[in-house]
Amino acid sequence: MAQLAKIARANGFRAAPARMQWDQLAGLGKALPAIVRLRSGGYMVIAEVRTSPQGDLVILRDPLAAPDAVLVLDEARLRAVWDGAVLLVKRQHKVSDAGQPFGMRWVVGQILRDSHLIRDILLGSLFISAFAVAPIIYWSLLFRIVLPRNSLDTLNLLVAGFVFVVVFDTILGAMRRHIILHIVSKADIRMGHHVFDRMLRLPIGFFETTSTGQVTSKLGEIGRIRGFLLNSVFGTLLDGVCLIVFIPVLFFVSTPLSLLVLAGCAAILLANLAFMPELNRRHERLVRAERDQYSHLVETVHGMRTVKTLALDARQRTLWDLLVARTARERIAFGRVQNSMKTVMAPLESLLPITVLTVAAYMILGGDSPFDMSSLIAFALLTGRTMGPLLGIAKLVERYHEARGSIATIASVVDHPAEEGLSGTGVLTPLKGTIELMDVGFRYPGTVVPAIDGLDLLIPSGSTIGIVGRSGSGKTTVTRLLQGLHADYGGLIKFDGIDIRQFDLTHLRSSIGVVLQDSFLFRGTIRENIGIAKPSCTLEDVAAAARLAGAEEFIERLPRGFDTMIEEGAANLSGGQRQRIAIARALLTNPRILILDEATSALDPESEAILSANLKRIAFGRTVIIISHRLASLVSSDAILVLERGRPAALGRHQELLADCRLYRDLWTQQNGHLGQQNGHPGQETSRGTGYVSISPPAA
Ligand SMILES: Nc1ncnc2c1ncn2[C@@H]1O[C@H](COP(=O)(O)OP(=O)(O)OP(=O)(O)O)[C@@H](O)[C@H]1O
Structure with a gap:
């Protein structure tokens, strides 16, 4: 252990290192995870101690077992x-360590x-506080010297x-506020940058299991932290x-009275x-x-389009009303506690100076005081000025707890483990396009049935392969694995033998062009959308990509051509037009690998014909x-992989x-029954997917 x-x-x-009894493990709380030594000489990690009706249970992880085995x-x-x-x-972090948890x-x-x-x-504040004594001196001198001696x-x-x-x-105060604003704005910029950067690094699985609303509202908590820093921390400190x-x-004026002031403020803080x-x-x-x-x-x-289409207005409104009512109830309950607190605090605060x-x-x-009238007024003024910051500290404690809650909420998003491969230290070799899958298996987190199971495949560089299979057979999953969207798969996936x-990851993904069935277009012009992945591209590059994707003819018919504005979600374009822009966007970077996932499903026969001709x-x-x-x-593809429930069923030409x-x-018959059986031959099924399968490179 040492x-x-x-x-x-x-x-x-x-x-x-420590020696502990079973009972002490439950008290470790936030000190967990901890390493325990086994009698066999091995080590395991206690991840958690859970309370159950049968007694406490420890959740152990074995470093030699699978990552999710407990x-x-x-x-x-x-x-x-x-x-x-x-x-x-x-882990020990320095305060300045930017890599520490949020x-x-x-x-x-x-x-x-x-x-x-x-x-x-801080220096400015010291000056200001020295000046804050000035009114007290003013009143004191007024009563002691000016009025008794008539000294004009x-x-x-x-x-x-x-x-x-x-x-x-006044000048110092204005400067102080200006500097505070400056510091908080800088901290705010760094926080915003950090949070957005971490969010971009999160794996796709996180966004598939957390709703957009939850993510955005959690990250929106940053505003509360800004408010806490600006309004509470700096002001109070x-x-x-x-x-x-x-x-x-x-x-200096009176020790007993000063002690009374401090004791009163401490009592208010405790009540708080x-x-x-x-x-x-x-x-x-x-x-x-x-x-x-x-x-x-x-x-x-x-989902407004679906809400309208399915006439879900009433359902959404009813749900909204319930949620609004719940928020109102919680706000009232919170307000009640705040109210009770103020009800106790307010008399204490006003009673103290009196x-x-x-x-x-x-x-x-009683005659046992060095006080005269002027000292009493000075002391009263001073007490008021002292109580303000002391009570401010009590209020800061309250706001601190709120801000800590906001920080924990943001941390629950940004401290989620990031995607591997974004460290900037990975291989940056340009891809040639050979893809190899060796006994690849993958199960989505939380599911039991594998989405891909035992897939062997070799796709030579420059070939075109089709993937077919029934819905849910794992076609999209294969392409997601190729893009490095999931790291926890079994087997090996290689590009050019690596x-x-x-x-x-960034290099890998920018070398792969992907067009999905529902490709997302950003708000901006058509030109900006097509060239989004290559800001240095010229209009000629954009037009060439559009031509290749069969999009040029419809873009040129638009009144503003490539400068036509696309609204959010590209609502002002048809599904087919959107799709062709997405294809042009994927082609613009000239990727060595191109994935078209149902990319032509929204195209009309004419557009599909243009695209097929360009393929x-x-x-x-x-x-x-x-x-x-x-x-x-897919008839003209070099090979077609048939998937069945995640397993390769066959591979070959049409x-x-x-x-x-x-x-x-x-x-084929379901789709092309009208063509008759002229292409189909009844015969023995050969499932070649179970072995290592390969495709010959296309003829030059
Ligand atoms: N994010 C996910 N989380 C959990 N399970 C998923 C997820 N995505 C897909 N699956 C499951 O994995 C299996 C394969 O899905 P996949 O999308 O790869 O199929 P597909 O062949 O592309 O289907 P389709 O033709 O309908 O697009 C399905 O059983 C599906 O339910």
């Missing part, structure tokens, strides 16, 4: 294998990057001094600097803290309700994978499959 701790420390972890043990079974040794390990430390680290500006405003000269001097202080104080000046002055757990709980529920309401709004706007003054008055009346896991030119010099339900469009593969023949 050796392991040493290795962990050398790698930037905090590590503490072991659940109760007390007796753990005792039998565990020798009592535990290594507590935590949390309060990260936010503070970003703010501290402007430490020179913070130093300036002193009054003039005082007024001049006071005006000077006010002007200076800088006002707190005044205390460095005010508290010694208070004690007492409300905190309930306030936090209510706040969390309110935020959750607001998020669900927002998600419903986003989903409805997003109590201090009353005690001071008793002290004066494992795709070794490639830089030879499109396919020239690149590897093309075409998924299509319309088998007729005529071979018609002769040998019953599934292919059935699919």
Whole structure:
């Protein structure tokens, strides 16, 4: 264990070896995960301790087993294998470490990057607090010297001094606010950049299991953090600097009264803290309700076409009403706790200065006070100025909890494990186009049945392969694996003999052109959309790609041609037009590998004919994978892979499959029955997909 701790420390972890009893494991809480030593000499990781009606259970992970394999043990079974040794390990991050998880430390680290500006405003605040004593001195001198001695000269001097202080104080205050705004804006920019960057690095699986509304509303919490920094943290902390000046002055005037002021503020802070757990709980529920309401709004706007088409208005409205009512209920519940807190706090806050003054008055009346009338007024003023920042700290605690909730919400998105292969250290070799799949198997997370199972395939560079099969047979999944969208597949996928896991993902994806059935077009002109992946392209490049995709003729008929604006979701274009723009977009970067996933399904026969006529030119010099339900469009492919429930059923040219593969023949007959059986030959089915299959390169 000592050796392991040493290795962990050398790698930037905090590590503490310990001996523990079973009962202590449940108390580890946030210290988990921890490493435990087994009697056999091996090690495992305790991921979690769960409470169940039968007693606590530990969830163990074995580093030698599959990543998602867990072991659940109760007390007796753990005792039998565990020798009592535990290594507590935590990654150690410097405040300035930008790679640390998103949390309060990260936010503070970003703010501290402007430490020179913070130093300036701290100094400015010290000055301002020194000036804040000026009115107190003014009143004190007025009562002690000016009025008793009728001293007009002193009054003039005082007024001049006071005006000077006010002007200076105003200028410094304005500068301080300006610098705070500057610091918070910079922190906000860094936060926005970081959050967006991390979101882009998340795997596609995250977005498929989290609704758009949930993601956007969670990331929208950034606004609350900005508000917290701008309105609470800096204001309170800088006002707190005044205390460095005010508290010694208070004690200088009267120690007992100063102690009374501090004790009163501490009592208010404690009362505030007492409300905190309930306030936090209510706040969390309110935020959750607001998020669900927002998600419903986003989903409805997003699916408005379907809402209208299926006349779902009433359903959506009813759901919305329920969600609004829930949010309102939660807001009222939260407001009630806030209200109770204020009801307790307000009298305490107003009682404190009165109590201090009353005690001071008793002290004066009792004759045992060094106070006179002017000192009393000065003390009262000073108490007011001291209480402000002290009570501000109590309010800061409340806002801090809210901001921490917002940070945790954002962290739940941005700290999700990123896609592998985006580190910028992967292979950047240009692709030639040979694709090899060796015993590839893949199961979507949370599913039992594999989407792809035992797929062997060799696609030589420059060939065109079609993939067919019934709906749900795994055609799209194959192409997703080729794009590196999923890393947790079994077997090997290679491009030009290099494992795709070794490639830089951005490089890999920019070498593959993909056109999907429902390709998304961004808001902007047609020209911008086609050239989106290559900002340096010329109009000639865009027009050439459009021509190849069969899109040029319809674009040129549009009044503004390539400068025609595409609205969000490309609602002002037909499905076929959208599709042809998407094909042109994929062709513009001249990718070595082109994937067309039902890309022609939205095309009318005429557009499809244009595209088919161009396909030879499109396919020239690149590897093309075409998924299509319309088998007729694949007849001229170099080979066609037939998939059945994720498994390769057969591979061959059209005529071979018609002769040998019953599934292919059935699919063909369903679609082309009117052509008769002239192309089909009843025969023995040959399932060649189970072995290693390869396709000969196309004839030159
Ligand atoms: N994101 C996902 N999460 C879980 N399961 C999925 C996901 N995507 C696809 N699947 C499942 O994986 C299997 C293969 O899906 P895939 O989309 O590859 O089929 P397909 O042959 O392309 O279908 P279609 O022709 O209808 O587009 C299906 O059973 C499907 O339900």
